[in-house]
Amino acid sequence: VPLDRRRDPIVALVKSCGFMAVEELAKRFNVSVQTIRTDLRDLHEQGRVFRRHGLAGPAPDPDNSAYEKRVVWNRSGKRALAAKIADIIPEGCTIAIGTGTTAELAAQSLASHRNLTVLTNNIHVVLTLQNAPNVTLRLAGGTIRTRDLDIIGADSADFFGGYRADFGIVSVGGMSETGDLMDFNMDEVRARRALAACCDHAILLVDEKKVGRKALCRDGHACDFKTVILNTAPSAPLQQQLAQGRSRVIVTI
Numbered sequence: 001v002p003l004d005r006r007r008d009p010i011v012a013l014v015k016s017c018g019f020m021a022v023e024e025l026a027k028r029f030n031v032s033v034q035t036i037r038t039d040l041r042d043l044h045e046q047g048r049v050f051r052r053h054g055l056a057g058p059a060p061d062p063d064n065s066a067y068e069k070r071v072v073w074n075r076s077g078k079r080a081l082a083a084k085i086a087d088i089i090p091e092g093c094t095i096a097i098g099t100g101t102t103a104e105l106a107a108q109s110l111a112s113h114r115n116l117t118v119l120t121n122n123i124h125v126v127l128t129l130q131n132a133p134n135v136t137l138r139l140a141g142g143t144i145r146t147r148d149l150d151i152i153g154a155d156s157a158d159f160f161g162g163y164r165a166d167f168g169i170v171s172v173g174g175m176s177e178t179g180d181l182m183d184f185n186m187d188e189v190r191a192r193r194a195l196a197a198c199c200d201h202a203i204l205l206v207d208e209k210k211v212g213r214k215a216l217c218r219d220g221h222a223c224d225f226k227t228v229i230l231n232t233a234p235s236a237p238l239q240q241q242l243a244q245g246r247s248r249v250i251v252t253i
Helices: 003-017 022-028 033-045 067-072 075-088 101-109 123-129 154-161 187-198 236-244
Strands: 049-052 057-058 094-097 118-122 136-139 167-171 178-181 199-207 217-221 228-230 250-253
Touching: 003 022, 003 049, 003 123, 022 033, 022 057, 033 049, 067 250, 075 101, 075 199, 075 228, 094 101, 101 123, 101 167, 101 199, 118 123, 123 136, 167 187, 167 250, 178 187, 187 199, 187 217
Parallel strands: 094 118, 094 167, 118 136, 167 199, 199 228, 228 250
Antiparallel strands: 049 057, 178 217
């Protein structure tokens, strides 16, 4: 089969189905595993697919997916992360919550907590907690990113910079196998950085679909956080770095 007649369908298939094993692709296209690996290596270098540990998946977008799509993306995994938040966060504290669908689910897990003060740049968090008992909500001002209903960049950095929180919860666009954190633009990075800096106990939530996922802007590392909650075991190098940084690691599997 000519290369283009095989490689174009490979790109289309992983874009439609998500991550697939190299062996499965070899069977689908009736070629050897080595041939598929060569195809994937070239397609990865061209930015058309993404390779990770014997798997091939869709190439990262230059910007994040629409919020509505991300809400249903690995929802069970995100719920497992969020459930751990309820065990960590006590009642009667001040907590900063960042942007994204994982953060929204984390807020949902705190809906029965009493006497919380919640600082956020995420309108979804406000809507989630608006009827929670004895919760005080403080929302960042500034320009709203209407696609995601949040406030990022300098507006959110100034907002979080004016407070001191007991706990902070953030998620990221992607994380490398070695713990480097990535987001899709520097405004998201500034908001995350400011939130983590304003709290005594910063918590990072990373579901397994984010591990190995690339995004444009790299800033920070998982070991910058006091607690890291994952639903897949970290790689050995990352586990070592987290231990050296005295970060608490919670794996939900």
